[in-house]
Amino acid sequence: MASIFPQVDARLISAIEESKAAIVIAHRNPDGDAVCSSLAMREILKAMGKECLLLNEGEFLRSDIKRYEGEFLKEAPLEFISRNPIVIVLDCSTPDRPGKPFAQLRDLLTVCIDHHSSGEPFTKEGLSYIVPLSPSTTLLVDQVRAALGVPLTREMAEYLYTGFATDTGFFHFLSERTAPESLERVAEFTRMGVSPYDIYDAMHDGRKLSAAKNAASIIIASKPILDGAVIIAHQPLEISDERLSDDIYSTLLEIENVKAVVFLKEKKDVLEIGFRSKHHSGIDVGALASEFGGGGHMHAAGASISASAEEAEKMLEKRFSELLK
Numbered sequence: 001m002a003s004i005f006p007q008v009d010a011r012l013i014s015a016i017e018e019s020k021a022a023i024v025i026a027h028r029n030p031d032g033d034a035v036c037s038s039l040a041m042r043e044i045l046k047a048m049g050k051e052c053l054l055l056n057e058g059e060f061l062r063s064d065i066k067r068y069e070g071e072f073l074k075e076a077p078l079e080f081i082s083r084n085p086i087v088i089v090l091d092c093s094t095p096d097r098p099g100k101p102f103a104q105l106r107d108l109l110t111v112c113i114d115h116h117s118s119g120e121p122f123t124k125e126g127l128s129y130i131v132p133l134s135p136s137t138t139l140l141v142d143q144v145r146a147a148l149g150v151p152l153t154r155e156m157a158e159y160l161y162t163g164f165a166t167d168t169g170f171f172h173f174l175s176e177r178t179a180p181e182s183l184e185r186v187a188e189f190t191r192m193g194v195s196p197y198d199i200y201d202a203m204h205d206g207r208k209l210s211a212a213k214n215a216a217s218i219i220i221a222s223k224p225i226l227d228g229a230v231i232i233a234h235q236p237l238e239i240s241d242e243r244l245s246d247d248i249y250s251t252l253l254e255i256e257n258v259k260a261v262v263f264l265k266e267k268k269d270v271l272e273i274g275f276r277s278k279h280h281s282g283i284d285v286g287a288l289a290s291e292f293g294g295g296g297h298m299h300a301a302g303a304s305i306s307a308s309a310e311e312a313e314k315m316l317e318k319r320f321s322e323l324l325k
Ligand SMILES: [Mn+2]
Pocket: 033, 034, 091, 115, 136, 137, 167
């Protein structure tokens, strides 16, 4: 069977090789994969002797990535932009995903490395490495590293492993198709001295009890629709302290007969909709999210809309009843 990782476009590799400086940016509201693919990319560029700046709009809400916040700037200094750096966009399915800091970079040569299944291309030059089968962006950064001929270091391996572990829910979203090659890469990372045990603890310690209680209150108020095939959970504006969606998804996706979970999060001016579907549900939530102007993967996706939670629930019930026919 063909590798899940196609060859990296030689033009993308030359573009990075020829650049003198680089700006690396991933999606706003970053997760472990966004943060760690950025950090790994910086290590690779440093090994090549290139100057590199990490940008991220934030917020660093997830407790597992808070410790990395200090590595990222919210905007690039004009002096750095004037050096004509290459822009490397990671883990973003649509041009709005990198958020505000991306606006000042629009005229620079841009390459995009990501594993989304829907969305839109957003590099004018077409320089991208988009591999929907890849379980994480960090595994794609690892492929780019190899194509650049940069040797793997322990530090790179640690970031590459961490992004992979978080995006796969510590391996449970891997399919028969993606597991063998992915886990071969993991074997390589652990051979470099990465400890899965230590990384799991570093990602899961230090959570607030209040966050667990808030997640519980959202689960209590969640609503099954369409005979329980879909569960809608809703985080009202009053609960704003921490990123709770992972807890909600993991709990509600285990409920009997459920095929998909929708998480509505009220923000001041928008409603964020997160989608997760089960592996054998046949529901492509990436495609569904793109109907709402968002994007993502087959089983994990999101969008932001201007609507009330009640309006969104009605719309979604209608769309899911069509999808489940
Ligand atoms: Mn990702």
